[in-house]
Amino acid sequence: MIRDYCFRSLTQNRTRSLLVVAGIALGAMLLTTVSALGGDMSRLLARPLSRLYGGNLLVLPQSTSFGRLPSGYIGLRLDDSGYGYTVTMDRVQPHLDTPASGFFYLDLVYTDEGHRVPLLARDPAFSGPHGLSVRRGRPFGPQDEGQPVVLVNAGQNRYPVGSEVRLHLPTLRVAPDGRMVFDHGRADPLVFTVVGQYQSPMQLPGPMFIMPLSTFQQATGLATGLFMGIMVPGQDPEATARARELLPGYRVMGAQDMTVSVFAGARFRESGGGFMAVSGTYAWAIILVSCLAMANTNLVVLRQRRLELGILRSLGWKPRQLVCLLSLECFVLGCLGGFAGYFLACVVIQRVVARYGGSILDLPGLGPQYGFTVTLASGVVSVLSVIYPIFQAARTGPAEVIRGA
Amino acid sequence: MHNKADVPALQALGISRFFRTSEGPVAAVNRVSLSLRAGEFVCLVGPSGSGKTTLLYCLSGLDLPNTGVIMIDGRLFYDAAQRSRFGEDHLAEARMASVGFVFQSYHLLSSLTALENVMVPLRLTGSSRKEARQRARELLDEVDLIHRHDHFPHQLSGGEQQRVAVARAMANRPRVLLADEPTGSLDYENGLRVVRLLRELSTRHRTAVLMVTHIREHSEFTDRVLTMQAGEFVHGRGETG
Numbered sequence: 001m002i003r004d005y006c007f008r009s010l011t012q013n014r015t016r017s018l019l020v021v022a023g024i025a026l027g028a029m030l031l032t033t034v035s036a037l038g039g040d041m042s043r044l045l046a047r048p049l050s051r052l053y054g055g056n057l058l059v060l061p062q063s064t065s066f067g068r069l070p071s072g073y074i075g076l077r078l079d080d081s082g083y084g085y086t087v088t089m090d091r092v093q094p095h096l097d098t099p100a101s102g103f104f105y106l107d108l109v110y111t112d113e114g115h116r117v118p119l120l121a122r123d124p125a126f127s128g129p130h131g132l133s134v135r136r137g138r139p140f141g142p143q144d145e146g147q148p149v150v151l152v153n154a155g156q157n158r159y160p161v162g163s164e165v166r167l168h169l170p171t172l173r174v175a176p177d178g179r180m181v182f183d184h185g186r187a188d189p190l191v192f193t194v195v196g197q198y199q200s201p202m203q204l205p206g207p208m209f210i211m212p213l214s215t216f217q218q219a220t221g222l223a224t225g226l227f228m229g230i231m232v233p234g235q236d237p238e239a240t241a242r243a244r245e246l247l248p249g250y251r252v253m254g255a256q257d258m259t260v261s262v263f264a265g266a267r268f269r270e271s272g273g274g275f276m277a278v279s280g281t282y283a284w285a286i287i288l289v290s291c292l293a294m295a296n297t298n299l300v301v302l303r304q305r306r307l308e309l310g311i312l313r314s315l316g317w318k319p320r321q322l323v324c325l326l327s328l329e330c331f332v333l334g335c336l337g338g339f340a341g342y343f344l345a346c347v348v349i350q351r352v353v354a355r356y357g358g359s360i361l362d363l364p365g366l367g368p369q370y371g372f373t374v375t376l377a378s379g380v381v382s383v384l385s386v387i388y389p390i391f392q393a394a395r396t397g398p399a400e401v402i403r404g405a
Numbered sequence: 406m407h408n409k410a411d412v413p414a415l416q417a418l419g420i421s422r423f424f425r426t427s428e429g430p431v432a433a434v435n436r437v438s439l440s441l442r443a444g445e446f447v448c449l450v451g452p453s454g455s456g457k458t459t460l461l462y463c464l465s466g467l468d469l470p471n472t473g474v475i476m477i478d479g480r481l482f483y484d485a486a487q488r489s490r491f492g493e494d495h496l497a498e499a500r501m502a503s504v505g506f507v508f509q510s511y512h513l514l515s516s517l518t519a520l521e522n523v524m525v526p527l528r529l530t531g532s533s534r535k536e537a538r539q540r541a542r543e544l545l546d547e548v549d550l551i552h553r554h555d556h557f558p559h560q561l562s563g564g565e566q567q568r569v570a571v572a573r574a575m576a577n578r579p580r581v582l583l584a585d586e587p588t589g590s591l592d593y594e595n596g597l598r599v600v601r602l603l604r605e606l607s608t609r610h611r612t613a614v615l616m617v618t619h620i621r622e623h624s625e626f627t628d629r630v631l632t633m634q635a636g637e638f639v640h641g642r643g644e645t646g
Contacts, residue, residue, distance in 0.1 A: 001528040005517075012516035012557075311512045314467055315573075316501025316529045318494045395493070399468035402508065403458070 002321060006328045016301060021337040023297050027290030028341020028378050029348065034282045036349050036366055291385045298330060298386035302393045309393055310401030322394035330386055331379040338378025342371045412479040414613035415441040415464065415581045420473035421636075422459050433459040434470065435636035441581065441613035446604055448624045449617045451633035457617045460633070461583045464615070465504050466496040477503045478580045501529055505574030505612075507584040507603075511566040513558040519545060519569045520554040526576040544572040548602060564595030568602060575606055582607070584616040588623070600626050 010017045302309075309322055317325075346366065420437045423430040434456040441447055449457050462468035464475060466483055469491075475482040482499055483491050500506075513522045520541050527537035545551045548568040558566055567587055574582055584603060588596030600616070604626045607614040616627070624630045632639050 001525075004528075004534075005525075008521070009516045307512070308514060311514060312525075313497070314465075314500075314506055314508075314512075315526050316497050318497045320494075397468065399462045402467070402512065403462070 002325050002328060006325055006332065009325075010329060010332060016304075017333060020297050020301065020333045021340060023293055024290070024334055024337025024378055024382060025340035025344060027286060027293060028338045028374055029344040030341075031283055031286045031290065032342055032345035032366070032370075032374055033348055034286060036345065287381075291381060294334070294382050295385040295389075298382070299389050302326070302386070302389050306393065306396065306401050309396070310398040313396075313398035314402060319391075319394040323390055326390045326393065327383050327387070330382045330390070334379035334382025335375050337382070338375040339371065341378065342374045413440040413476070414443040414445070414478055415439070415615070416476040417464055418474045418476075420460065420463055420470045420475070422456075422463050422468065422470050432636050434463060436472070437633075437636070437638060438473075439615075439631065439638070441615060443580065443613055444607055444611040445629070446607045446614045446627045447616070448627040448630045449615055449633060450619065450621070450624070450630060451639075455633040456636040457633050458585050459636075461506075461585050461615065461617055464581075465506050465583050466500045467506065501526060501577060503577075503580045505577070505579035505582040507567070507570050507574045507582065507587045509586040509589040511558070511563070511570045511590070513566055513569055513573070515558050518555050518557055519550060519561065519565075522558070522569055523573045523576055526573060530577055540576065541572070544575060545569070547575075547606070548572045562595075563591050564598060567591060567595070567599050571599065571602055571606070575610065575612070578610060579612060582612050582614045584614065586617050586619065588618060588620060596620065596623075 312322060312325075313319075349366065417440070418438045420434055421432060422434040423432050425431075437456075437460060439447075449460070451457050459468065463470040463473075466475075469483070469488070470485050472485045474484045474486075477499070482503070483496065513519075514525065517525070520538065523541035523544050524534075524537040527540055528534070532540065542551060542554065545554050548571055550565060550568055550572070553561060553565060558569075561569065567590070571584075571587070574584075582603070587599050587603070591599065600618075600623045603614055603616060606612060616623070618624075
């Protein structure tokens, strides 16, 4: 009986139901969006940083024997007698703060095993295999022709420690159609040995990116060959000390030596933590405002329904049956609103993350389980926010209401 | 020893209802007693503010009298002296089982069809949906509205809504039907039709009917006329003669 009446009441008073659902949906959408921005979006935003800093392959010249290092790595040293340069890459952070500086991304790099670095291949914002495009800063141009390109980070391929990687370092050349393309024509690959693996601070794989050496020097203001960074993960001073012993000719930095300008993960955690704190505050504010709005809406609805409740009482409905009826209606509307809000939030978030080249599927926290939780929580909050007025309305004497009508 | 036929359908003794005002308590109904036989149709008249509606609400349990006892079909319905014994749930059940109420403004549930409105009290007493539907159709047939069973209240005329309200009030075969100016919102012809209907149902189902009205002509359909003034009967006797 209660269920039947609840259904009829909700479907027959469509405008009222829709308005209540819309109000709840708006709150749920805001809450979901802010939560996602605070949590999943933080991880999503970490990806570009991780792409810059988060390779998992430590590549060092074959001639250097380091043994097995329990280390991570944020820099790279390349020695190539053919090109006559040595460069280290542990100071790339300034690029982030210099919008004009150019990071050039490569969508394909081949090892001599034909191993393709695939990370950017799925991103249509990057060029196809025969061309280059720029994601920020200036594009490659004729002025870069003949420049050796520098491999800054070795991407997501998890080569086992001790394995040998032969990397065909490309150069830039101008194609007949005027585009800048890589020349993979060099026959003598750079041969490296993997001595450790670097795990991204954000647990995300990092891609390979390259830049002309001149750009690197211009951007960093550093002379090549000055720095070699080896990062020892965690806060393990012993590991750092051991690495220093093993690498007397290099600059070894432990995590405790890192500054935010060097260690992007730390910097991100710092800013991301603040971001999450702000978004968390917003989330609580939205919960509070949503509850108040729900309570207000439901109070208006209850007031509007005083006569109906009085009639039901006059027909023999007991107060507790009215409490059940009203609670059920609030719960159903709350759940519908919560689900609608979740759906709308997914649409909004998808549009936001698409701007960063991501997809909502990259936000596992927004999955069906979260949707179910939001739906259920909206229903429960909707009931709780109005339970006292429901009790009051259910106990109002029918004569008082009907005679006053 | 009384047999069942001798037991009044409704018996009220010493019913009073006071309202607090800034100038002290005002008696809307003052120690009124009345008795209705099964199948009796009694008309209650009186000027506005004389306490007719308040008395009706008290007799139905929708409002609680400050003093007095109400018996329905020989069973205690309410005793003001033992107020705590008669909680809301008890009154709701007793009202549902033995009292029907027809309001002046019909007060049908707008979200339900005519048939569903009549089904509400039936479902509350535990009838299955099928049983309730069958009984509601019979009742709508009795009030000549079966052809409009799936219409919502706003799709019915005032007279039709009131006939649905009468059918709803009769749904649980109440011993007593209380009608508070059931013709008050209707034109003369429709009002007359509703009163005739109440008379027929009262006779057919042996339901005691107490109807408040302002229209003297309605008294020709009734067995007795009671006149109230200032919360008391001034004409006619409350008890069955």
